[in-house]
Amino acid sequence: MLEIVSFTLGPAQTNAYLVADSDTGDAAVIDPAWDGQIILEAAKTRGWRIAHLWYTHAHFDHIGGAGAIADALNPLPLVALHPNDHVLWRAGGGGAMFGFDIDPGPEPTIDFYDGQILKLGSVELEVRFTPGHTTGHCILYVPSSGVCFCGDLIFAGSVGRTDFPGGNWEQLEASIRSQVYTLPENTRLLSGHGPETTVGEEKRTNPFVSENSL
Ligand SMILES: [Zn+2]
Numbered sequence: 001m002l003e004i005v006s007f008t009l010g011p012a013q014t015n016a017y018l019v020a021d022s023d024t025g026d027a028a029v030i031d032p033a034w035d036g037q038i039i040l041e042a043a044k045t046r047g048w049r050i051a052h053l054w055y056t057h058a059h060f061d062h063i064g065g066a067g068a069i070a071d072a073l074n075p076l077p078l079v080a081l082h083p084n085d086h087v088l089w090r091a092g093g094g095g096a097m098f099g100f101d102i103d104p105g106p107e108p109t110i111d112f113y114d115g116q117i118l119k120l121g122s123v124e125l126e127v128r129f130t131p132g133h134t135t136g137h138c139i140l141y142v143p144s145s146g147v148c149f150c151g152d153l154i155f156a157g158s159v160g161r162t163d164f165p166g167g168n169w170e171q172l173e174a175s176i177r178s179q180v181y182t183l184p185e186n187t188r189l190l191s192g193h194g195p196e197t198t199v200g201e202e203k204r205t206n207p208f209v210s211e212n213s214l
């Protein structure tokens with residue numbers, strides 16, 4: 001069964017998620033935002049082994065804790081990211097623009113693609129390609145738990161910014177409609193910033209992408 005530990009870390013108050021199959025102890029970090037040692041400690045307390053770092057996208061505030069996590073692990077975790085965000089990853093996630101020089105950790109060697117199935121113990125996660133906030137943004141949907149890790153695609157009552165390099169409003173809106181609003185209404189949305197919400201709640205009340213403004 002999927003177990004989720006959430007953290008809000010770093011200068012942009014980014015949500016990081018430590019996830020594991022609690023039956024096997026196989027763990028991954030979705031967006032190791034900042035302060036990697038805090039995430040490591042939470043895994044250690046539970047006896048979980050972090051084997052993967054999964055990035056919804058490569059902005060610095062979502063990967064700033066990767067270096068500290070990788071430094072403490074042997075073998076190194078496998079890092080996965082959509083190839084369209086590799087350039088952004090190489091540029092330190094755009095942190096220099098805000099005065100942050102992060103340790104990005106190991107190079108991503110696993111390429112996310114739409115429809116890819118990731119395995120954590122016996123838990124399956126589905127990669128959904130959702131460009132718009134960045135050109136390589138992806139979300140991770142867990143059908144067995146009714147949970148979707150949304151990164152900076154959609155937030156409770158808001159949506160991801162499209163004014164950074166690679167941002168595109170039409171793509172963002174299309175990604176939300178085709179990849180989020182098609183999920184079951186009671187699916188929990190765990191975003192990169194702010195509180196959790198559900199698909200049904202956002203369809204009814206999100207002021208930026210409402211269900212009816214087609
Ligand atoms: Zn972002």
Ligand SMILES: [Zn+2]
Pocket residue numbers: 012014059061062152192193
């Ligand atoms: Zn963010």
